[in-house]
Each structure stands twice: as structure tokens, then as C-alpha cells.
Amino acid sequence: MTDTRARMMAFVEDVFAAIGPRPACSEAEGKLGDRLWAAWASICDAVEVHEFTCRPRAFLGVVPAAAALYGLAVAFAIAAPPLGAVLGISAFLLVFLQVYQFREVADRLFPPAVGRNVMGIVRPSGPVRRRLLVCAHQDSAWEVIPWYLLGRFATAGTLGVAAAYALVALGTTVGAVAWMFGAGGAASRAAAAAGAVLFPLVGAFTLIHARTAVPGAIDDLSGLAVVDDVGRTLRERRGDATFFPRHTEVWLVATSAEEAGLRGARALAVDLRPRVMTTRTYAVFLDAIADLAHLKVVTREWGPRARHDERLVAMVCEEGWARGIPVQPAVIRFGGTDAAAFTRAGIPSVAIVGQAVDRLPPEYHTRLDTPDRVRPEALEATLAIVLGILRRLEEADGPAGS
Numbered sequence: 270m271t272d273t274r275a276r277m278m279a280f281v282e283d284v285f286a287a288i289g290p291r292p293a294c295s296e297a298e299g300k301l302g303d304r305l306w307a308a309w310a311s312i313c314d315a316v317e318v319h320e321f322t323c324r325p326r327a328f329l330g331v332v333p334a335a336a337a338l339y340g341l342a343v344a345f346a347i348a349a350p351p352l353g354a355v356l357g358i359s360a361f362l363l364v365f366l367q368v369y370q371f372r373e374v375a376d377r378l379f380p381p382a383v384g385r386n387v388m389g390i391v392r393p394s395g396p397v398r399r400r401l402l403v404c405a406h407q408d409s410a411w412e413v414i415p416w417y418l419l420g421r422f423a424t425a426g427t428l429g430v431a432a433a434y435a436l437v438a439l440g441t442t443v444g445a446v447a448w449m450f451g452a453g454g455a456a457s458r459a460a461a462a463a464g465a466v467l468f469p470l471v472g473a474f475t476l477i478h479a480r481t482a483v484p485g486a487i488d489d490l491s492g493l494a495v496v497d498d499v500g501r502t503l504r505e506r507r508g509d510a511t512f513f514p515r516h517t518e519v520w521l522v523a524t525s526a527e528e529a530g531l532r533g534a535r536a537l538a539v540d541l542r543p544r545v546m547t548t549r550t551y552a553v554f555l556d557a558i559a560d561l562a563h564l565k566v567v568t569r570e571w572g573p574r575a576r577h578d579e580r581l582v583a584m585v586c587e588e589g590w591a592r593g594i595p596v597q598p599a600v601i602r603f604g605g606t607d608a609a610a611f612t613r614a615g616i617p618s619v620a621i622v623g624q625a626v627d628r629l630p631p632e633y634h635t636r637l638d639t640p641d642r643v644r645p646e647a648l649e650a651t652l653a654i655v656l657g658i659l660r661r662l663e664e665a666d667g668p669a670g671s
Contacts, residue, residue, distance in 0.1 A: 273652065274645035276501070277494040282640045284490050290482035293325035293408040293529035294382035297482075301407045302385045305523050308497065309389030312504040313521065319386040321525075321536035327379040328367065328530035329411065333475040334375075335363040339437055340472075343464035346441050350457045354445035357460075361438035364431075371530045371573045371605055384525035386537045391503050391519040398516040400545060401659055402552040402616075403499050405492030406527035406534075406607055409485025410634040414476040417635040424628045427603070430474050433467035440464065486640040487624060487632055489527070492555035495651050496521050502656065512656075517663050518548075527556075527607050531573065534607035538614035551581060551617050551662065553655055554608040558623035559632070561647045564589065565599035567606060567620040575609035581619035581658070588657035594650050599626050621654065623647045 284301060291298040302318070310316045342357035366372045387407075416423040440460025447456045500521045506513045525533035558564075566585040569576045582598060589596030599622070608620035623644075624630055632638045 271649065273498060273502070274649045277498050277648040277652070278640070278643070278645050280494040280497055281486055281490045281643055285484055285486050285640050290484055291407060291409045292411065292482045293526035293532070294323065294384040295408075298408050298525060299385065302387045302523065302525070305387045305389075305407075305493075305497070309387070309500060309521055312500045313389035314392045315390040317388045317390070319388065319537055319540060321384055321386070321533065321540075322381050323384060323526055323529065323532035323536065324376040324379040325382050325384070325526050325529035325532065327373065327376040328371075328532070329477055330379055331363050331367045331375050332477050335360045335434070336471050336475045338363065339434060339464070340468060342437055342441050343461050343468060346444055346457045346461035346464065350441065350445040350448040353457065353460075354441040357438040357441035361434045364434055369572045369603070371609075373530070384533050384536075386525050386533050387523040389500055389521035391500060391521070393514040393516050393518055395515045397518045397548060399662060400518045400520065400548050400550040401662060402520040402522050402550065403496050403555070403655055404522035404524060404534075404552060404607060405496045405555045406489045406524045407493065408526055408528050409483050409638070410488065410528040411477070412481050412483050412636060413634045415473050416629055416633065417637070420631055426470065427629065429467070429470050433464065433471050436460070436467070437464040481636075483634060483636055483638045485638055486643055487559040487638050488557045488634070489555070490640075491558040491623070491643045491648060493523060495555050495558060495648055495655065496523065498648075498652055499655055502652070512660055514659060514663055517659060519659065522552075524607050531605060531607055531610045534610035538611045538616060542614050542616065545616065551578070552608065552611045552619075553581065553658060554606050554611075554618065554620040555651060555655075556606045556620055556622050558621070558647050558651045559642060560623050560644050561594065561650055563625050564594060564621070564623045564647060564650065565597050565626060567601055567608065567622060567626070568598045570601045570605045570609045572601070572603065573605040573609035573613065575605075575612040577608060577612050577619045578617035581617060584658050584661055585619060585621055585654060588654040588661070589650070591657070592650065592653055594654075596654070601626050621651060623651065
């Protein structure tokens with residue numbers, strides 16, 4: 270194992286052993302932030318902390334409420350079809366908007382908490398003409414127990430739950446319309462029957478907001494290890510003949526509350542935008558860098574409605590292929606990355622992931638997310654790709670950062 274690989278793996282293992290699971294805006298996440306601040310103070314030219322307030326329990330905390338509305342919709346589909354339709358539509362929209370699209374429709378119902386985004390700034394040797402943010406998130410997810418129990422059937426189970434909510438919303442609506450026009454209650458009875466059959470699956474997913482957070486070695490200590498090593502590599506290269514940026518300022522960014530619906534990145538993007546957009550700025554987000562075989566660049570994220578910067582996507586692919594790594598473009602259809610928050614704020618961004626995005630791997634948001642599942646060659650390859658992007662920006666943007 271090369272020194273760089275060993276250093277990044279040591280980062281993952283040390284944080285795993287010393288801190289463990291790190292729910293969004295928790296004391297444990299704060300300890301990791303303090304650790305990063307101290308480490309980056311010694312390798313960066315400046316370190317900043319961005320505090321924000323959010324409601325981290327809101328993102329998934331709506332799931333039990335949505336399941337209750339679902340159950341009531343099934344119960345009222347026959348006795349009071351219009352009320353059943355209202356409840357069915359409400360259950361669907363609550364999950365669709367809050368969980369799938371990352372909107373904050375029910376946040377005010379949950380207690381606030383303070384999160385901290387940590388940033389280390391490495392200044393170039395000359396005047397700053399452009400900026401590259403290299404980012405990963407500090408927090409780890411609450412365990413989705415059904416995903417752990419279902420194993421390889423987790424994807425099918427999740428799709429089944431989504432279908433159940435849509436079916437009940439549509440079925441109760443059709444039943445209510447038919448009832449109001451005197452067409453009888455056949456449609457309402459059918460919706461109630463189908464909803465009742467699927468309710469055990471919906472009810473099981475109320476465990477999604479369990480009280481146990483996962484270790485988060487893959488998601489996302491792996492990404493943070495690469496971010497950290499970007500800073501360490503640049504520090505080692507400063508002043509020698511190896512490449513060091515002349516006009517590109519590099520920011521190491523550790524976001525908070527990604528697993529709480531991208532809340533930390535969203536707050537940071539809003540606050541940073543007036544400051545960073547005076548200079549051409551790019552952002553590369555690293556999430557779940559676990560396996561070289563699954564290394565992909567995200568072009569689009571359906572849930573948070575983000576289409577990432579085409580130029581950065583091309584750079585990631587070209588840098589990967591130049592090293593014999595067949596990095597492929599990918600679309601995230603369920604879930605999201607912090608890159609979506611920056612893209613939607615108008616900051617050119619892209620996400621690199623090293624885990625399957627077309628299904629739910631056994632480690633995703635379960636207790637299996639441990640350091641032994643992180644492949645050091647994936648970390649090393651991602652580091653090389655990020656440094657290659659930095660070099661390309663220096664060479665391609667021109668002397669004025671155009």
C-alpha cells in the first residue's frame with residue numbers, strides 16, 4: 270500500500286475508532302468538525318467555520334406521520350371517500366416533497382439544532398483568479414433497519430413502499446370522485462383493499478428514523494479522507510518542483526447535515542454565493558468513495574432536481590480514463606448529494622461517487638458501513654482525479670480565469 274493510500278485509510282479508521290457514528294448536528298459530528306479544524310489549521314493558510322441552524326430530524330421524521338396518514342386514508346376510503354382521498358394525497362405529498370425532493374415542507378414541526386461546516390483554504394502562489402472547492406460531508410445516516418433486514422431485496426422493498434403511497438393517493442382520489450358522482454364505492458373498496466395489503470410494508474418503513482446512527486465509513490469518511498489528503502498533498506508540493514496551483518485557490522470543505530436532507534450544503538451555498546461568485550468558482554463533491562469498480566460521476570439528480578456542470582463531468586471522465594479507470598456518467602434517481610445544493614445555487618458543481626447508484630448496496634445506511642468495506646485504491650484514484658481537475662482548471666481557464 271502506498272503512503273498516500275495508507276494515510277487516507279488511517280484517516281477513515283482513526284475517526285471510526287475515536288468518534289464512531291455522527292448524526293447530523295450531533296455532538297459526535299461536532300467532534301469531527303473540531304478534529305478537522307485542528308488538522309487543517311496546520312496544513313492550510315486559513316480555516317473557517319460556517320454555523321447554521323436547521324431541523325435535522327425533519328427530513329425523515331415525517332415518515333411515521335406519513336404512514337399514519339396512509340393508514341387513515343385506507344380506513345376512510347370506504348366510510349368517507351373524500352376524506353380518504355385528502356389523507357391519501359397528503360401522505361403521498363409529505364413523502365414525495367420532504368423525503369424525495371428534499372423540500373422543507375414540515376421542518377417547523379421539529380426542534381432546531383446548530384450545524385457547522387468547516388473549511389480550510391489553501392492559497393495559490395500567485396493572485397487568485399479562480400477557486401476549486403473539494404467537498405465531503407461529516408455526518409453519518411440514521412440506520413434504515415428495513416434495508417439492513419431486506420439485504421439484496423432492499424431496492425424492491427423501497428420501490429414497493431413508493432408504489433403503495435402512489436397507489437393509495439390515486440385510488441382514494443378515484444374512489445372519491447366516483448362516490449361524489451353516484452357511481453358507487455367499488456373504486457374506494459379496491460383502493461382500501463390494496464392499501465391494506467401493502468400497509469405492513471409501509472408500516473415497517475417507519476423504522477427508517479431509528480435511534481441508531483451508522484458508522485459512516487463509506488458514507489462519508491471515505492470522501493473526507495480524500496478531501497483531507499488534497500490539502501496534505503498540496504502542502505507537500507508547495508515550494509518544490511511538483512505542480513502547485515499558481516492562480517487557483519483550493520478550499521477543503523466538510524459539510525454538516527447532508528444526511529438530514531442536504532441542509533448544511535444548502536445553507537453554505539446560499540451564504541457563500543455572494544462571496545465566491547466574484548471569482549470563477551467550481552465545486553467537486555466526493556460521496557461514498559468505496560469501490561473502484563463503481564466509481565462514477567453524477568450528471569443529474571432527480572430528487573433535488575439538479576443537473577450538474579457538463580464541463581466538470583467531462584473532466585472527471587477524462588481524468589479517470591487517462592488513468593485507466595473507466596469512470597462512467599450516472600444519474601441518481603433516488604437520494605441526493607450535497608452537489609445538488611450548490612448546483613441549484615448557481616455554483617458549477619459535480620459529484621463523484623464510488624458506490625452503486627442504481628440499487629441499494631448492503632452497506633448503504635446500515636450498520637455494515639464500516640472501514641473494511643472501503644477500498645484504498647478507490648481513495649487513491651479519486652485523489653488523482655481531483656488533483657488532475659485542479660491542474661486542468663489551471664491550464665484551461667487562461668490567465669484571467671475566463
